[in-house]
Amino acid sequence: MAVTIKDVAKKANVSISTVSRVINDSKPVSDEIKHRVLKVIEETGYIPNPVARSLVMKKSQLIGVIVPNISNIFIGEVLNGIEEIGKMYNYDILLCNTYGELNQELRYLNLLKSKQVEGIIFMTWELQNEHKEFFAKEDIPIVMINRNASDANITSVSIDHRKAAYEMTKYLIKNGHRRIALIRGNMQNYIFGIDQYEGYSKAMKESNLEIDKRLIKNCEFKLDLAYNAVQEMINDETLSTAIFATTDYMAFGAINALIDNGYKVPEDVSVAGFNDIKLASIYRPKLTTIRQPIYDIGAVAIRVIIKKIKGEEIKDNVFVLPHELVERDSCKKIK
Amino acid sequence: MAVTIKDVAKKANVSISTVSRVINDSKPVSDEIKHRVLKVIEETGYIPNPVARSLVMKKSQLIGVIVPNISNIFIGEVLNGIEEIGKMYNYDILLCNTYGELNQELRYLNLLKSKQVEGIIFMTWELQNEHKEFFAKEDIPIVMINRNASDANITSVSIDHRKAAYEMTKYLIKNGHRRIALIRGNMQNYIFGIDQYEGYSKAMKESNLEIDKRLIKNCEFKLDLAYNAVQEMINDETLSTAIFATTDYMAFGAINALIDNGYKVPEDVSVAGFNDIKLASIYRPKLTTIRQPIYDIGAVAIRVIIKKIKGEEIKDNVFVLPHELVERDSCKKIK
């Protein structure tokens, strides 16, 4: 059995309150006794039981993280940021994977609360009313990643997807492209897809370019759906000179379809991605894409959570991190 | 304040023990009272406080998972398996990222124990004596992933790396290659690298092929080091006709170096990988590689942990999962 505060107290000939005081520095203790206690702790290898501590403090040094897919590279990188900063502040991560299923998410939201986590970092593909209800009801610190959720009055951290999509579309137009396909996630409630679509269409309209509905493809972030979408355009003979995929992964799917049909990238078709996952510079041709500060997104999220836990007032409800258009080899200027 | 067992008891006009009994099914309770209690629980939305429960039961429904790098795709996929099966048994995951640093690992090992986790799944790049000491000292259920650790008397799940490397080398030899470079991780304590090297050299020796030390490169799993290693071989003019990388990632690094130097894969040089991460079939040329049942590795690991928790005897200390050589487009037969 592990050694408890009681054992230490007995061995040091003091009361448990005194021991508690020295380990928490909560009240003055005479130097002599302090040293004696410290020594006993040293000898016995005593570690305070965090569970008992949680029970009385109603704190746990735990932060719940809910994600739709752990094995997603983007999310892994976000997790890295969360974990690393959390560790600095002595917080541990309770990880929950939901595959984006609503009831799983709701279940975890409640479960985490009952586990006394001090805050929740929440990622989902689609923000729904049930989520918002939970957020409104509970007063536990929550931050969302990858979506401006100010409408639901919950704080969030992400880049400006609208602006980023706008810039990329603009870039393609500047390079002479007039028919630009957009390969994206779901239409509906999809968490940042709407912003991206707005950015895309704004750029198109500004240049008086027609938005061809046949070139807007919903591919649910899936590489093979992106592959099929391009295949479809080839079959339909609607293939454009440029393809903008809102995920690097989907961009790879697009490129593969092109290659497998004998097209060359970027000679015949330009393809742009979004995110700049590590793979983007590994793949050949190297992908022109929007770089998100993925690690930082996680890092900022947990910093905000910790601030909230400490009761510090957060002025902004929306943390917008900078992005960057990274020009590489998958896009080409045409006349 | 959340509703407690006491509130429920009062509202249902019974003692807390009775409430406890109905929620745990621990002792018979008359149907009438049972229903009454259940109804109150329903109405109040009572959820037992897991922290208090942990304190008295010395259990937590928590399983600690220590990994060297969350954003590694392979590990993400393993995590998927762990999470999904864990969820089935009502276990949550306490995630710890160590970057493979020994003191971080040791710290977490102790921390997790004090957090009352019921079992630990441990991944590391190198198994060291300090780890073994911990395992020997503590009686908490532990399983290691990706290494046959039977020497340390701890149970593990992985594929047979030795055999897999042997088969791949054999395959390359069968395809006419006689000089085969091996791009691998560290030499020393490296967790499965030794096995892989043995497989490689066994195959080479069986065919009376010389092992050219200049073709054995230690690249620490890093894509760019693999890139450099191949660049080196090109500069040294020691380039072989085949390259076997013990990680798909390193294989990509190798291929990129080849491409960037004007070589064609597989026409000029064959390249084989290891793991079959999703990317392997996305990349062009599609990678010939060893498929590991990554998800299953995680799933089996947590299943074993849960069995151990339940006190069931584990007959084998080593769980070897099947692998498979996947032939794709990155290797070619030469005369």
Next chain:
DNA sequence: TTGTACGCGTTATCAC
């Protein structure tokens, strides 16, 4: 079958 009372390991509020 049901209720009482104690213990799990801490922190915090009192007295001293």
Next chain:
DNA sequence: GTGATAACGCGTACAA
């Protein structure tokens, strides 16, 4: 400065 002691929310012998 120090030590009892009551919480925290729950499970469980023990009694009834």
